[in-house]
Amino acid sequence: MEQIAFFVLALLSIASALVVVTNRNPITSAVALAFNLVSIAGLYMVLDAQFIGLLQVIVYAGAIMVLILFVIMLLNLREEAQAHPVGTFQRVLAPVATVLFAVAIGRGVWLSTPPVFPAASAGYGTASSVGRELFTTFYYPFEAISLLLVVAMVGAVLLAKKKLS
Amino acid sequence: MIDPRLVLLVSAALFAVGVAGVLTRRGAITILMCVELMLNAGNLAFITFARLFDGPEAQIYVFFVMTLAAAEAAAGLAIVIALFRLRGTTDVDEINLLKW
Numbered sequence: 700m701e702q703i704a705f706f707v708l709a710l711l712s713i714a715s716a717l718v719v720v721t722n723r724n725p726i727t728s729a730v731a732l733a734f735n736l737v738s739i740a741g742l743y744m745v746l747d748a749q750f751i752g753l754l755q756v757i758v759y760a761g762a763i764m765v766l767i768l769f770v771i772m773l774l775n776l777r778e779e780a781q782a783h784p785v786g787t788f789q790r791v792l793a794p795v796a797t798v799l800f801a802v803a804i805g806r807g808v809w810l811s812t813p814p815v816f817p818a819a820s821a822g823y824g825t826a827s828s829v830g831r832e833l834f835t836t837f838y839y840p841f842e843a844i845s846l847l848l849v850v851a852m853v854g855a856v857l858l859a860k861k862k863l864s
Numbered sequence: 865m866i867d868p869r870l871v872l873l874v875s876a877a878l879f880a881v882g883v884a885g886v887l888t889r890r891g892a893i894t895i896l897m898c899v900e901l902m903l904n905a906g907n908l909a910f911i912t913f914a915r916l917f918d919g920p921e922a923q924i925y926v927f928f929v930m931t932l933a934a935a936e937a938a939a940g941l942a943i944v945i946a947l948f949r950l951r952g953t954t955d956v957d958e959i960n961l962l963k964w
Contacts, residue, residue: 705866709874716878716901720885725893732897735878739904742874745866746915751926755907758930763900763937770941771893774948793887801880808872813916816868820918832920833927840924844931851935855942 705745712738725776729768736760748824871912879905892944892954896937903933 715738718731736759743752822828833841878901885898907926914922948954 701866705870709870713874713877713881716881719894719897719901720881720889725891728894728897732900735901736904739878739908742871742908743911746871746911748911748914748923748926751911751923754927754930758934759900759904763934766937766941767893767897770944774893774945774954776891776893776954789888793884796887797880797884800883801876804876804879805873808876809869812869812872814867814869816865816915817918819915823915823918823920824923828920829923829927833924836921837924840928844928848931848935851939855938858939858942859945 701745705742708738708741708745711735712742725771726768729764729771732767733760733764736764747819750824750826750829868912868916872909875905875908875912877905878902878908890955890957892947892956892959893941895956896940896944899940900933900937903929 712735715731715735719728719735722728722731737756740752740755740760743749743755882898882900882902882905885901886895889895889898907929910922910926910929914920914926944954947959951958953959
């Protein structure tokens with residue numbers, strides 16, 4: 700059961716990632732990315748990280764994707780401009796380099812990772828265990844990241860508001 | 865039970881697809897979306913290792929990466945909007961003022 704769920708979700712995530720990269724229409728890309736994020740949330744669930752999986756759906760597939768889709772609609776972007784088509788050099792070499800890259804990482808992890816998961820400890824991945832860790836060991840990083848969010852928000856408002864000339 | 869190596873292979877494949885997108889695409893927003901793909905591939909590897917070594921810390925890292933991605937998306941999209949106002953395009957080949 701877990702196996703089937705994993706293979707289906709893995710296939711869906713890779714297929715939707717390919718759609719994100721190959722499709723010309725930014726809106727299709729964005730929808731495929733949302734699909735990809737949801738299937739990765741499913742993979743988190745399969746790996747017993749329920750809380751992070753839920754966060755993924757709410758924060759990524761919800762908030763961030765709405766932001767991206769909103770900007771695409773706002774700027775009324777349709778097909779990617781053909782003024783500067785990707786050169787043959789890039790078109791041929793990028794997939795080759797990508798496959799080589801994936802093979803290099805994949806070989807490394809395949810050789811250095813044990814082939815089975817150990818049994819999960821009690822309460823693994825629940826909101827309470829993640830939350831306890833977050834507000835004890837990682838309390839200062841948590842405060843720092845909230846500061847970063849404020850800075851990003853102020854920066855975004857300033858950048859989008861100001862009339863550049 | 866699932867083989868952890870397979871999950872890591874999926875993560876590597878997703879990351880590579882994201883890299884290919886950044887290398888070949890021309891739209892600034894599409895490139896941002898490909899960066900999100902790569903961040904997610906990293907998160908998937910984090911979650912796999914968290915489960916493998918039974919450590920909740922890696923799940924916290926994923927939480928931080930998500931926050932960072934939200935900040936990156938907000939700032940990046942604001943830059944795209946400012947650029948679109950200024951140049952009327954989001955084509956990164958048109959935006960080369962700082963390019964040597």
